[in-house]
Amino acid sequence: MPYQLTDEQIMMRDTVRRLAQNEFAPRAVEIDRQHRFPRENIQRMAELGLMGIPIPEEWGGAGCDFLSYIIAVEEISRACASTGVILAVHTSLACFALLQFGTQEQKERYLRRLASGEWLGAYALTEANAGSDPANLSTTARLEGDYYIVNGSKLFITSAGEADLYVTFVRTSPGSRHKGISCLLVERDTPGFTVGKIEEKMGLHGDPTGELIFDNARVPRANLLGAEGEGFKIAMSLLDGGRIGIGAQALGIAQAAFDVALDYAKKRVQFGRPIAEFQAIQFMLADMATRIDAARLLVYRAARLKDMGLPHSKEASMAKLFATDTAMQVTTDAVQILGGYGYCKEYPVERYMRDAKVTQIYEGTNQIQRLVIARHLLK
Amino acid sequence: MKIVVLPKQTFDTEAKITLDAAGKINREGVNLIMNPYDEFAVEEALRLKEKHGGEVTVVSFGGPKVPDILRQALAMGADKAVHVGDEGLEEIDEHTTATILAKLLRDLEYDLILAGWRAIDDGSAQVAGRVAEILGLPMVNMVIKLDIAEGKAVASREIEGGYEVVEVPLPAVITAQKGLNEPRYPTMKGIMQAKKKPMQKLTIADLGLGGEEVAPKVRARRYYLPSPRSQGKIITGEPAEAAAELVRLLREEAKVV
Numbered sequence: 001m002p003y004q005l006t007d008e009q010i011m012m013r014d015t016v017r018r019l020a021q022n023e024f025a026p027r028a029v030e031i032d033r034q035h036r037f038p039r040e041n042i043q044r045m046a047e048l049g050l051m052g053i054p055i056p057e058e059w060g061g062a063g064c065d066f067l068s069y070i071i072a073v074e075e076i077s078r079a080c081a082s083t084g085v086i087l088a089v090h091t092s093l094a095c096f097a098l099l100q101f102g103t104q105e106q107k108e109r110y111l112r113r114l115a116s117g118e119w120l121g122a123y124a125l126t127e128a129n130a131g132s133d134p135a136n137l138s139t140t141a142r143l144e145g146d147y148y149i150v151n152g153s154k155l156f157i158t159s160a161g162e163a164d165l166y167v168t169f170v171r172t173s174p175g176s177r178h179k180g181i182s183c184l185l186v187e188r189d190t191p192g193f194t195v196g197k198i199e200e201k202m203g204l205h206g207d208p209t210g211e212l213i214f215d216n217a218r219v220p221r222a223n224l225l226g227a228e229g230e231g232f233k234i235a236m237s238l239l240d241g242g243r244i245g246i247g248a249q250a251l252g253i254a255q256a257a258f259d260v261a262l263d264y265a266k267k268r269v270q271f272g273r274p275i276a277e278f279q280a281i282q283f284m285l286a287d288m289a290t291r292i293d294a295a296r297l298l299v300y301r302a303a304r305l306k307d308m309g310l311p312h313s314k315e316a317s318m319a320k321l322f323a324t325d326t327a328m329q330v331t332t333d334a335v336q337i338l339g340g341y342g343y344c345k346e347y348p349v350e351r352y353m354r355d356a357k358v359t360q361i362y363e364g365t366n367q368i369q370r371l372v373i374a375r376h377l378l379k
Numbered sequence: 380m381k382i383v384v385l386p387k388q389t390f391d392t393e394a395k396i397t398l399d400a401a402g403k404i405n406r407e408g409v410n411l412i413m414n415p416y417d418e419f420a421v422e423e424a425l426r427l428k429e430k431h432g433g434e435v436t437v438v439s440f441g442g443p444k445v446p447d448i449l450r451q452a453l454a455m456g457a458d459k460a461v462h463v464g465d466e467g468l469e470e471i472d473e474h475t476t477a478t479i480l481a482k483l484l485r486d487l488e489y490d491l492i493l494a495g496w497r498a499i500d501d502g503s504a505q506v507a508g509r510v511a512e513i514l515g516l517p518m519v520n521m522v523i524k525l526d527i528a529e530g531k532a533v534a535s536r537e538i539e540g541g542y543e544v545v546e547v548p549l550p551a552v553i554t555a556q557k558g559l560n561e562p563r564y565p566t567m568k569g570i571m572q573a574k575k576k577p578m579q580k581l582t583i584a585d586l587g588l589g590g591e592e593v594a595p596k597v598r599a600r601r602y603y604l605p606s607p608r609s610q611g612k613i614i615t616g617e618p619a620e621a622a623a624e625l626v627r628l629l630r631e632e633a634k635v636v
Contacts, residue, residue: 007447008570011454015564049567062567 020079028080031206046117061115077252081355082206088245094121122163135178141170160210161195181231192217203354243320250327257334295323314376321369324359380433386417413448416495419555454565454573472595477509496554511552
């Protein structure tokens with residue numbers, strides 16, 4: 001597996017890093033404290049063509065490879081993990097849903113707006129009784145003339161209320177588990193569609209995560225993505241790319257925490273010398289750096305396989321599992337190295353630790369990732 | 380309007396400077412960037428092109444990593460790049476660099492030459508001025524506002540206590556000061572397009588130069604790092620006595636009052 005990045009990938013990484021460190025990182029503290037949606041970050045990303053990095057130019061994207069996009073998610077999450085997940089869901093799930101399954105008309109109408117950043121995309125699969133078991137979803141859609149009439153609700157939806165288009169999974173034939181699921185493209189101002197409660201979360205405060213309510217919502221029949229009954233297949237096929245994106249987000253958070261911990265350890269003096277001179281701290285730093293490196297290799301490998309058009313489902317799950325566990329471990333260790341200061345909001349590591357936790361939960365819990373990996377092993 | 384920009388590759392502003400065993404500045408593992416003042420120059424060239432039309436060429440002299448900053452300028456929107464390699468040159472100075480750049484510029488068409496007023500590494504602020512001198516061009520340095528009209532450049536620069544507005548005929552050399560503009564980031568599309576834009580690689584021999592012509596006239600004899608700051612001193616005791624002791628130390632030890 002080639003390891004070297006191309007000149008373009010390096011320049012892209014350096015550009016995104018500069019943007020994220022100069023503009024997003026200083027804002028991240030305030031965004032976290034005020035639970036404020038980082039609209040200005042989305043605007044900047046749109047200006048620089050970051051809202052459709054791996055989408056072909058003919059659809060308004062930048063036409064780069066998937067790995068370039070993954071590196072961008074990593075660098076942005078290193079500065080602001082909320083902005084990172086908004087970008088990851090928008091690209092991996094919403095843009096790719098249209099790119100892979102959209103008709104020419106649907107791409108014309110929606111993908112172009114999404115990839116250029118004019119519109120923000122979201123992905124609505126989870127429900128109160130359908131989390132790790134999405135085939136159990138109960139939001140229904142019934143065809144009436146040229147419209148689907150949608151009833152039910154979705155839970156824990158990223159960018160709820162802020163996104164303009166929701167890739168929504170509904171049940172079109174009752175009682176048939178995954179075979180009865182279809183995918184609808186729901187615009188923000190669809191009659192009968194409202195945003196319910198926005199959750200108060202432990203972290204990722206810049207990303208509104210909430211409930212979507214469908215009360216006889218009227219979605220045009222032309223907004224059916226794929227065929228009726230294909231929804232579950234669509235949902236699952238998008239998740240591999242989504243998992244690599246969340247792996248990249250976790251990687252960025254871990255790197256940010258490590259940077260702070262390393263810097264602090266070199267400056268903090270106890271017993272007359274910097275704590276970085278104590279082996280107890282050195283071993284922690286060595287383990288953190290090693291895990292981050294290994295996570296990066298796994299995440300980049302999965303992205304490369306996807307770019308090469310090779311199977312990558314197991315590798316995406318491995319990358320997501322390892323990178324997000326790494327983020328939790330590294331951010332916890334960073335808080336430990338900073339001690340009392342690490343526990344306080346004066347330093348960013350407590351935020352990194354709060355932000356890291358959800359990466360082990362969403363886009364398939366890490367228990368589900370292990371299940372996916374095991375299934376591949378036992379095939 | 381044809382504009383040539385002369386960016387230089389420098390150490391990253393956050394690079395830790397160390398000396399190697401031979402007492403030279405250690406370049407190992409140092410992150411290299413486009414000199415920030417040169418970024419202002421590239422940005423200004425692009426803005427002038429967007430306003431007046433034309434073409435922006437970026438030219439840089441230096442080692443094998445120089446194409447990185449040229450590609451960055453191309454990704455920002457410059458049209459073509461020329462890299463003159465430093466192969467075979469052990470030591471260089473500002474005379475060397477200016478001689479090489481001026482020789483190359485004689486073969487290029489230009490209405491305006493832009494550069495940063497100084498590089499953040501050696502800070503000598505000489506190369507653009509020397510290029511202007513060799514080419515016999517007017518020069519305005521440390522410019523914070525630039526307008527081009529009817530074959531003339533009107534440039535504002537900060538002077539002690541105020542501003543000065545200078546007018547020069549084109550072609551001219553203008554150097555950029557912080558405040559001239561806010562450089563753009565390359566867009567993703569710009570980055571993808573950069574690799575399709577022409578980048579010419581030349582050697583000093585290609586320019587018909589060599590030997591004494593490019594030999595440095597100035598040689599650095601020694602580099603040394605500033606001595607680490609010694610620890611502060613805390614004066615204990617009653618405030619009145621401590622203040623008196625502080626004044627005594629400032630007068631007798633530090634000799635500043």
